[in-house]
Amino acid sequence: MYNSPSIAPPPPYAATSTYRAYNRSQANKKGISLLPLHLVHRILSLTLDQRSTPSKFWSDPEEERVRRIWALFRGLRGVNRVFWLVATSILRGLYLESYLSHIRPNYSSDPFPYESSHLDDPALGNADIDTTSTSVYEGRGRETAIFDRYIAVRVGQELRQVESSLSEEGEAIGDIFGRLQPTARIEDLLLSLPSTYIVSATSSPSPPPQGLPLPQSHMSVTLTPTWAQVYLHSQPVSSTRRGSKELVIEVRRIGTLEGTLKRIEDGLDDIQRRLAPWGGRVL
Template identity: 30%
Template sequence: MIIDDKVLVLSPPPPYTKATAAPAAWRTFSALPPHLLLQIVYATFSDAYDIEDAKEQRKTLYWLAVGLRLVNRLFYSTSMNVLRSIYLPAYDSLIRAPYTSDPFPHSHSKSLRSSLGSLQRETATLDLFIALKVREDVWTDDSELHLERDESFTDLFNLMQPRSRLEDLVRDYGVAEGVIYIDRRHMRTPTSSAADLLTINPLPFSALSVSFSSRRIGLVLVSPGVGRSIGSKRTVVEVTRTRDEQLEVAARRLVWELRDWLVDEVDEADGI
């Protein structure tokens, strides 16, 4: 075979040059999707096969509560997701009968990054229980001389839990009756057919709280202050209760009393 150099012309190879790779973009933990960050946090736990491993787990939970959740909003939501899921059974076991509980966070915002608040006021009670429990557990592990302060848990479940749960029930029943609103842009049509409800001015839930005792409960309205002055508080409705009365029953009675009070306010304004 005869090769004709004039016909076969080979192009020279490309020059050897140093490759210029695109600079690597550094990503922080906060830039990770929430589900990946949640997996990373769960991976910090050891398998509790013995007492020492269980102590390490409790130390990790304490670190989540006092350290990691304070870094930023995403770490807070991730850490509280872990802490609430772990301590919820212990919290539920301390609920006094006939009280009920629903501390699961409710929020208008679908984005975990944009909103950390919860409509459920009992969520704050659960978070207080977690902060107290993680500290007591670690201190008990560190010293046999540490005595758990039972009165702290007693105050929490005798007063704070039923009061916050009652406020959540009043919110739900009050919104359904059209006497309470969460956001004026999403006000619901009242379920009651009373004509007086068409003229009343519902109250914002953010301005309401519950006064709770063994014999009486009431709704407290906070009026906004002017300038730097502090707003005033006044009890607008109050009803009696018994120790064994269900919170659902007490909440409905408060909402009915609030409805009557709002109707009376309209009548007084109209000079009737």
């Protein structure tokens, strides 16, 4: 109640014609995904800020920090497509420095090899456009997928550590940087080779033919201490469908990943000039 005579009470609420027209146009557009991306990013970021969103249920700041990250990783990302992409972006920012600190000496890394971003998709936040048929993983670089796996491992490890001092880390981190990251980095670097050897993808729904150029989307690399094998798959590597694969070339590794990539390029050149057989080994 307003006690001061100089302050008039607010007028009674009545929906104006402009509001009614706006409300009708938005009748089928409901949901938090309609918020602008910067607001969704701000909301999710505040869930990690203990000062902005204090909690009375936790007294240990470190435990609360870890549990909030777990809630963002395991819970909030599943709200909708927009939340998934924004939450993943926040998590990548939190763990990027830690990820890069594990890269082995003389190895290179680029967790974001492609310039495009799903957050630039104009369809995000538009209820008239169905984006559910497009995977949030589509177009993701091979090393980006390894980075996301590292985040999943770290978040799980941190949660177990705050729950029990007897928790052990296991060998997942060592496996990521000893085997998966170097392999994924070379697979991304394949796109830097001339288009006479490698192209980004194939538009044909059938398995790619045996021959050059090879679609990078159907290629994988396997590393041993001495050798690097390049395989061609009948299905895209990112696909959930299983398919066959065949060896394209096997080359001797050189110390750096870029050096090994150069040996792969030389091997493909030998195949093109018929100096090496398909599926052969180049010393």
